[in-house]
Amino acid sequence: MSDIEIYQKLSANIEKVIQGQSSAIRKLLAAFFSGGHVLLEDVPGTGKTTLAKALAKSIDVDFQRIQFTPDLLPTDILGVSIFNQRDHDFEFHPGPIFSNILLADEINRASPRTQSALLEAMGERQVSIERNNYQLDDLFFVIATQNPVEYHGTYPLPEAQMDRFAMRFKLGYVTEDEEVAILEKQKDHHPIELLESCVNKEDVVNLKKKVININVSDEVKRYVVKLMRATRDSEGILNGASPRASLSIMKAAQALALFDGMDYVSPDHVQEIAISVISHRIMMNFQSRFSGNNRDQIIDDILSKTPVPI
DSSP: OOHHHHHHHHHHHHHTTSOSOHHHHHHHHHHHHTTOOEEEEOOTTSSHHHHHHHHHHHEESOEEEEEOOTTOOHHHHHEEEEEETTTTEEEEEEOTTSSSEEEEETGGGSOHHHHGGGHHHHHHSEEEETTEEEEOOTTOEEEEEEOOTTSTTOOOOOHHHHHTOSEEEOOOOOOHHHHHHHHHHTTTSOGGGGOOOOEEHHHHHHHHHHHHTSBOOHHHHHHHHHHHHHHHHSTTEEEOOOHHHHHHHHHHHHHHHHHTTOSBOOHHHHHHHHHHHHGGGOEEOHHHHHTTOOHHHHHHHHHHHSOOOO
């Protein structure tokens, strides 16, 4: 299969389960193939968990799910050493983090201490346990879901944790016709029960290598940096986007270019994912929040004011 065929086949397979979310699927796959992690934030029942499971079932790789709860401990994620009486030694039992695709479901229902167990894994693809370092697979990918922070029983994710996610976006409600189609499809069973893998690990690895080779001109790199610097200098923003955000947007834009059959990144690719990459990384000051501004509006304003390279 060609690069575009792999993407199209994977996207079409996921759309068998998730209807009316082609933009979300495109962003999810852009993050996946560019080596980033994704945070899905929306109200309950919009398909966040189903989207993550659909991606995992569409690829023939190891998948693990963790249901985050207030009593979840870091060892429940990373693993624990148990004394082996036969060998008179401690034996490490790896936790669910040792997988290819990890679904951290309702991540903001666990305590900040437990949430932080993912920090090293997401940033460096390794975990440090009892003075030992364990490497994670190169395909290690976290899809986290969370309900809005106003909901009962939720803890806000710390800034360092938020910065580890390449993208954060919402699914939103589908159209009336799409919702009717969902009811029809799930009349007898959920379509995810019949979903089968359509690509293998080798296909994914090859496509990830191709993404890296997509050309990013000096003009587009400077455009990305100007956008990030504008968030740091913008009135109403207390903390702007970090250099990690610049890397995330460049890499995800490379994946989008590959999906579109192009061998170079255009400013359109950068603009397409700018809000999803930047919004969760900036912190507004009190006056800006009090005035009713939101992060998406601020980023939209920055995009409209930043000169686009020709």
